[in-house]
Amino acid sequence: MAERGRGWARAVRGLLLDVSGVLYDSGAGGGVPIAGSVEAVRRIKASGLKLQLCTNETQATRESFVRKLRALGFDISVAQVTAPAPAACHLLRERGLRPHLLVHHDLVPEFAEIDKTNPNCVVLGDAAENFTYANLNEAFRLLIGMEKPVLISLGKGRYYKETDGLKLDVGAYMKALEYACDIQAEVVGKPAKRFFESALAELGVPAEQAIMIGDDIVSDVGGAQQCGMRALQVRTGKFRPSDENHPEVKPDAYVNNLAEAVDIILQEL
Amino acid sequence: MAERGRGWARAVRGLLLDVSGVLYDSGAGGGVPIAGSVEAVRRIKASGLKLQLCTNETQATRESFVRKLRALGFDISVAQVTAPAPAACHLLRERGLRPHLLVHHDLVPEFAEIDKTNPNCVVLGDAAENFTYANLNEAFRLLIGMEKPVLISLGKGRYYKETDGLKLDVGAYMKALEYACDIQAEVVGKPAKRFFESALAELGVPAEQAIMIGDDIVSDVGGAQQCGMRALQVRTGKFRPSDENHPEVKPDAYVNNLAEAVDIILQEL
Incomplete structure (x- = not known):
């Protein structure tokens, strides 16, 4: 269970969300949404919180990735996706x-x-x-x-x-x-500091007012915390119980899924 | 050039030879012998020195590996080959x-x-x-x-x-x-100490009377030296000039190829 009402959910103005394992499980035929995630994204947008997807997805262009997410029911635009390939093109140039x-x-x-x-x-x-x-x-x-x-x-x-x-x-x-x-x-890409900093710039919120939500204890949670953000680990996607004993990284909280995280964060607004 | 007549070539009773990059270059159609190597193996056997091949070859059974070497002109028997797969079977059991x-x-x-x-x-x-x-x-x-x-x-x-x-x-x-x-x-397999010890047992010569000859600075040279053997690096196979600046491993000598090594060793017998 997430620890409800603790400090981690306070004073939030924006959320960075990992995608695979948080919004949906990828796979043949485009994958399937994780229960409650489509509605959770809708509630984030309705709340006025800023939202940016921060993904290491490199199996598709951002355009086709967003088309896939939209087909699954997520109301997301290309500008709301921070992904490694455009960042790499910048570096190559x-x-x-x-x-x-x-x-x-x-x-x-x-x-x-x-x-x-x-x-x-x-x-x-x-x-x-x-x-x-x-x-x-x-x-x-x-x-x-x-x-x-x-x-x-x-x-x-x-x-x-x-x-x-x-x-x-x-x-x-x-x-x-x-x-x-x-x-x-x-x-x-995650967990590189420079990549999280780009995502925060695109989110338009300083690190201390943003929360990262992901299923990867190292790339999502560890990387975001090193940038001064709070970070939650969801118990969906690739989450494994042994992650809770990780020798170096400790999330600010565990949540069962994105929907639960959004419930708690919206209560604190 | 190898340093002729130095101590490294003295008091030798047996040779461990790496195979790919020393005896032959592997490849389509069975590969090709390295110039002078067929004759060098013949001279080793004629000299009375003991000989064992010590290979990490795992693309074939020892039987078919030996058939290939014999087809290339090397007079070798299955018992003269120490390879990882039989050692692994021993460990699995x-x-x-x-x-x-x-x-x-x-x-x-x-x-x-x-x-x-x-x-x-x-x-x-x-x-x-x-x-x-x-x-x-x-x-x-x-x-x-x-x-x-x-x-x-x-x-x-x-x-x-x-x-x-x-x-x-x-x-x-x-x-x-x-x-x-x-x-x-x-x-x-190489560079594991236990593997070199098996090869030495099969060679029937103590470490201090044996020389390993290989093209891999770490697996061949470093591994053999850690077992108390002398070790030469040949400038054939995967040898690269930058190997000569390896931060940790220094062969007892460099030789241009197996034939040169055998020349020098036989002069010292």
């Missing part, structure tokens, strides 16, 4: 990097305007079925052949839950390439 | 472990006598084309579902060289699963 992409087919259009000739870095996303032996070897060979290998990873999640079970996330493949090349990837 | 195998198709017969029902561990080898997204997810789900996940990795190499280029080795995939499950794999 800033540093004159030309990426080789190992990402999901459906994410490729996000990089349409980026020069990809003669690559001098590798951008790794949750490539799913594109994580083939051949594609991983190709990314590895490009990296090991660079004088200073640059690996940019869109998030570093360990795994996530789809309707048909748990899947290895981009972080596992990032570790494989890091080890093979003896390098450290640069992470664009 | 010892501890009552029933493996789920994520290994190369051609290695599966090595585990024919092992109970694989209702797996309580995962054995990971260089699965090559079997490193599919689906197979990696399956191994991950089994591990994360175990109360105490046991991951046994047949070696932990970073990459190796085939005739068509560098390939990610089992160690990269081991790191992916370690990270996703937050566990540490148990390595059976």
Whole structure:
């Protein structure tokens, strides 16, 4: 049970929400909403609280991701989504990097305007079925052949839950390439501080007046807390009871699901 | 150039040889011998020095591996090969472990006598084309579902060289699963001390009278030295000039190839 009426729910002006595992469980056919989440998003908007989705989703462009969420009943616009690919494009331009992409087919259009000739870095996303032996070897060979290998990873999640079970996330493949090349990837996405700061800027609320709600104890909860935000862990999505004994990260509260979090927060407004 | 006539070549009674990158470069069609290596193996045998191959090869049973080496011209018997799969079978029996195998198709017969029902561990080898997204997810789900996940990795190499280029080795995939499950794999194969000790027992020569010759600065050279052996790095196979600046491992000598090593060792007999 969440601890009702405690300080964590007070003085809130905006919410950052993780998406997969909080709003819906992804999977074949577009996934299914988590019970109560569609209504919870509606209540957040009606309350006047600011709302921004902060996702490491890299299996689709933001446009198609938002279309999917809208089809599931969530009233969300593209501007309300902070996602790694646009942030990575910003970084690539800033540093004159030309990426080789190992990402999901459906994410490729996000990089349409980026020069990809003669690559001098590798951008790794949750490539799913594109994580083939051949594609991983190709990314590895490009990296090991660079004088200073640059690996940019869109998030570093360990795994996530789809309707048909748990899947290895981009972080596992990032570790494989890091080890093979003896390098450290640069992470664009949660839990990177810079990414949360962008999400807060888009939310338009300072860290101390915002709450992050997610199912990932490290990427969502730990990352947000390091930016000075409060953070809740929901017991949906990839949540596992053992998360409650995490050696380093302690959420400000646990809630059974988004609907319960919104109940409590709205009571305190 | 190797430092001729220095102490490293004295008082030798047996040689442990790595195979891929020392005897031959593996690849499509069985690979190609490295220049001078067939003759070098013949000279070792003629000299009376003891000889054992110490390999992390897990793409084939020892029997078919030896057939391939013989077809390339190397006069080697199955008993002269120390490889991870038989060592892993020994360990599985010892501890009552029933493996789920994520290994190369051609290695599966090595585990024919092992109970694989209702797996309580995962054995990971260089699965090559079997490193599919689906197979990696399956191994991950089994591990994360175990109360105490046991991951046994047949070696932990970073990459190796085939005739068509560098390939990610089992160690990269081991790191992916370690990270996703937050566990540490148990390595059976080089550089594990226990594995080198088995190879020395099969060679029948004490560590201080044996020399390891390999192309992998960590698995071959570092592992052998930690067992009290001398170790040479050849400048063939996956050798890279940057290996000569390795922060932790320093071979007893560099040689251009196996043939040069054998020249020097035989001069000192």
